[in-house]
Amino acid sequence: MTDTHVTDAGESLAEATSEASLRRSEERSAKIAEQIDKDPSEFRMLTGDRPTGHLHIGHYFGSLANRVRLQDAGVETFIVIADYQVIADRDVAGPLRERVYSLLTDYLAIGIDPARTTIFTHSAIPALNQLMLPFLALVTDSELYRNPTVKAEHEATSGRPMSGLLLTYPVHQAADILFCKANLVPVGKDQLPHLEQTRVIARRFDERYGRARSDQPVFPQAEALLSQGGSLILGMDGTKMSKSKGNTIELRMSADETAKLIKRAVTDSERFITYDPETRPEVANLLRLTALCTDRTPTDVAEEIGNGGGGTLKKLLTEALNEKLAPVRARRAELERDPGYLRDLLAEGNERANAVADATLTDVRTAMGMIYT
Ligand code: TRP
Numbered sequence: 001m002t003d004t005h006v007t008d009a010g011e012s013l014a015e016a017t018s019e020a021s022l023r024r025s026e027e028r029s030a031k032i033a034e035q036i037d038k039d040p041s042e043f044r045m046l047t048g049d050r051p052t053g054h055l056h057i058g059h060y061f062g063s064l065a066n067r068v069r070l071q072d073a074g075v076e077t078f079i080v081i082a083d084y085q086v087i088a089d090r091d092v093a094g095p096l097r098e099r100v101y102s103l104l105t106d107y108l109a110i111g112i113d114p115a116r117t118t119i120f121t122h123s124a125i126p127a128l129n130q131l132m133l134p135f136l137a138l139v140t141d142s143e144l145y146r147n148p149t150v151k152a153e154h155e156a157t158s159g160r161p162m163s164g165l166l167l168t169y170p171v172h173q174a175a176d177i178l179f180c181k182a183n184l185v186p187v188g189k190d191q192l193p194h195l196e197q198t199r200v201i202a203r204r205f206d207e208r209y210g211r212a213r214s215d216q217p218v219f220p221q222a223e224a225l226l227s228q229g230g231s232l233i234l235g236m237d238g239t240k241m242s243k244s245k246g247n248t249i250e251l252r253m254s255a256d257e258t259a260k261l262i263k264r265a266v267t268d269s270e271r272f273i274t275y276d277p278e279t280r281p282e283v284a285n286l287l288r289l290t291a292l293c294t295d296r297t298p299t300d301v302a303e304e305i306g307n308g309g310g311g312t313l314k315k316l317l318t319e320a321l322n323e324k325l326a327p328v329r330a331r332r333a334e335l336e337r338d339p340g341y342l343r344d345l346l347a348e349g350n351e352r353a354n355a356v357a358d359a360t361l362t363d364v365r366t367a368m369g370m371i372y373t
Pocket of ligand 1 (some may be wrong): 187
């Protein structure tokens, strides 16, 4: 496979193939969604976030709401707070403790149910991390260097030399998914290469240790469930929503802070409001957000506003978003008053994840012939 081959159309082959594979992933995702509706008990889902900041409405509409939906549909769920990933591309991990608890609090506030969902941190699960060693033996260095997400993340660090952990973190992420033998991973399309790497590792492990054609493969083939809609949400300045740009609205913010941020949002000079994602991306973004909060279409919202202009749009969005987030924020405030409860929950999640990871590591060592007692 070459990355540099250029077709007549001037489009790189790598891009063309990834467009095609993206379409395949989308089709596959739609089929899986149907299967989940039929029998959720066939699935075990693993997903997670890096504790690098606070969760915002992009996360909420892009992935969090979907996690809750899957959990409530009866899919067994694991959520990793990926603290070891934080140190892959930075020297300073930041206030980890505060961020880990902020994530946990956000999860609970939006409706993740700790009785049904296991929430844990990487650093508390030794057996998960140990899977990294046999997994690293199954991948080649060029495979790792080719990973487009790793490349993009490395470029984003502008000149910083790539750490060994950044290069190999897709393998660590495979350990996240495979320690609990998850077969379902809801992801954005930027994470698809990691999922493919996970599938390759699972397959190679069972091939190398003679389980591929047995009726007892150690690992399942994890499938991506592509998140819809969320990636369409931009920040209040019309660019990609990102914690570091300060253009986000965080779940933990107050209604007043939310109102201020929306007031400052970028629109355009045309008064009459229309839904035109191509030519009016900033206005379209605010319309989409309003629509998501009120279960309508962006076009409907635009038609209602019409000559009301950007001011009316912002007012509508502020009301809709604050109303949508009010119960989340109330629950969040309540949880924050009980740090002991949060600590116990995390300890419990870690304990459950450890039991699962220990069992998987035993399966792995057994397959490898590395149990000597
Ligand atoms: N890399 C993911 C992100 O940056 C977080 C993550 C860690 C994850 N481990 C995972 C996502 C396993 C899915 C599956 O958002």
